[in-house]
Amino acid sequence: MKIVKSGTIKLIGLLLLGVTLSVHGFSDRQRADIEERIQPAGAVCLQGDSSCGVTVAAAGGSGKSADDIYNTNCMACHATGAAGAPKMGDVAAWTGRMDKGIDQIYANAINGINAMPAKGLCMSCSDDDVKSVVDYILDNSK
Ligand code: HEC
Known part of the structure; x- marks a missing residue:
């Protein structure tokens, strides 16, 4: 009875030691991997912020280029x-x-x-977007 008990305690001790070792046993590389995996899925991008890879369009703009808007909204007419x-x-x-x-x-x-419909029906376009498309059309009509 006594032997079994101390054996159990030793076993628990070994298990604890094992857990402790494995927690502290990560290499820097593994640590970096884990940190990467537990990053939030969607980083928050603020308006005008370019740190997210794409620049978020300012104040209600469509974020599209003039020729994109032209091709989508103006070309038909x-x-x-x-x-x-x-x-x-x-x-x-x-x-x-x-x-x-x-x-x-x-x-x-x-x-x-x-x-001619308002904004060529590009409802996501800001006034400045429309102006830039007008400039684009005029530049190509000289
Ligand atoms: C449904 C057809 C249609 C679409 C779509 C359209 N337009 Fe027009 N647009 C017209 C017509 C028709 C006129 C001529 C209106 C008139 O002077 O009577 C015109 C005229 C214009 C003019 C000249 C305005 C002036 O003062 O003489 C500009 C600039 C213009 N459009 C820009 C755009 C832009 C930019 C887009 C896309 C964002 C666009 N249009 C989309 C039909 C369209």
Whole structure:
């Protein structure tokens, strides 16, 4: 009886020692691996922060480039001239419109005019996004 008891205690002692050793036995490499694995799945990216790999677009912008927005939202009308839209690349059509001034042209693209829908229906676009697409269209229509 006495022998069994002390044997049990020794066994428990050995087990504890084993656990202690394995906890402290990690190499730096293993430690780094574990730290990496227990990182939160989604790091929080703040607006304007570029530390997350992608820059988060400021204040309501779509975060898309001008030619992306053009291809998604404007091309359907402005590449074909649908509904009487001035075509991108049609120098005469755009030069005629420039008389009213660039600010009026921006405003018409943002608010819509006749068959031109407000923001070309790009609801995630900020005013500045739309302006940059207008610049993009004008640059390609000189
Ligand atoms: C549903 C077709 C359609 C879509 C989509 C569309 N447009 Fe237009 N857009 C028009 C038409 C039609 C006009 C000519 C309106 C007029 O002067 O009567 C026009 C005119 C314009 C003008 C000239 C405004 C002026 O003052 O002369 C700009 C700039 C413009 N669009 C930019 C854009 C941009 C940028 C997009 C995409 C974000 C876009 N459009 C999407 C049909 C469209």
